[in-house]
Amino acid sequence: MPFKDRLGDRRGELRFEIIGHLWGALENVERLPLRDVGRGGVLVESRLPLTPDSVHAMSLRFGAEPVHDVKVRVRHVRPAGAGEGYLVGLEFLDLAAQAVDEIDRYVDGALPRTPAAEA
Numbered sequence: 001m002p003f004k005d006r007l008g009d010r011r012g013e014l015r016f017e018i019i020g021h022l023w024g025a026l027e028n029v030e031r032l033p034l035r036d037v038g039r040g041g042v043l044v045e046s047r048l049p050l051t052p053d054s055v056h057a058m059s060l061r062f063g064a065e066p067v068h069d070v071k072v073r074v075r076h077v078r079p080a081g082a083g084e085g086y087l088v089g090l091e092f093l094d095l096a097a098q099a100v101d102e103i104d105r106y107v108d109g110a111l112p113r114t115p116a117a118e119a
Contacts, residue, residue, distance in 0.1 A: 030046075030047070032044035032045060032046055032088075033045045035087065037103055037106065037107070038103065038107065039092075039095070039100055039103055039104070040091060040092060041072065041075070041089060041090050041091040041092050042060075042072070042089075042092075043087060043088070043090075044087075044088050044090060045080060045084075045085055045086070045087060045088075046085055046086050046087075046088045047086075048085075048086070049086045049088075050077055050086075050088050051074060052074050052075070052076065052077060053073060053074060053075075054073070054074050055071060055072070055073050055074075055093065056071070056072055056073075056074070056090075057069065057070075057071060057072075058070050058071070058072050058090070062103075062105075062106050065102050066098075068095075068096060068098070068099040068102070070092055070093070070094060070095055070096075070099065071092075071094050072090035072092055072093060073090065073091045073093055074088060074089070074090060075089040075090065075091050076088070076089040077089075
């Protein structure tokens with residue numbers, strides 16, 4: 001088989017060499033069980049420690065209620081126990097009025113106790 005007919009051979013195409021750092025982004029969606037919630041933020045369980053003061057996008061859902069997309073800032077991280085992951089305190093940065101109402105109803109016991117967060 002001739003050299004130029006091989007599949008995946010990039011040597012015949014224009015290529016660039018990058019010298020220095022090239023930044024990229026990686027998105028990871030993970031369900032985080034809630035331990036506590038209030039108007040100011042949430043306490044969640046995480047397999048990985050999140051960097052304090054980092055900002056993340058989160059979807060907040062209470063049972064069958066609509067999903068609310070919010071921005072959160074990591075305020076504190078501490079081990080949950082031996083090999084059990086981490087407890088992460090997240091502060092809400094932008095919270096819609098409807099989400100605040102649902103949080104109030106959840107705290108008052110009017111919504112089912114099966115919340116989930118995705119960060």
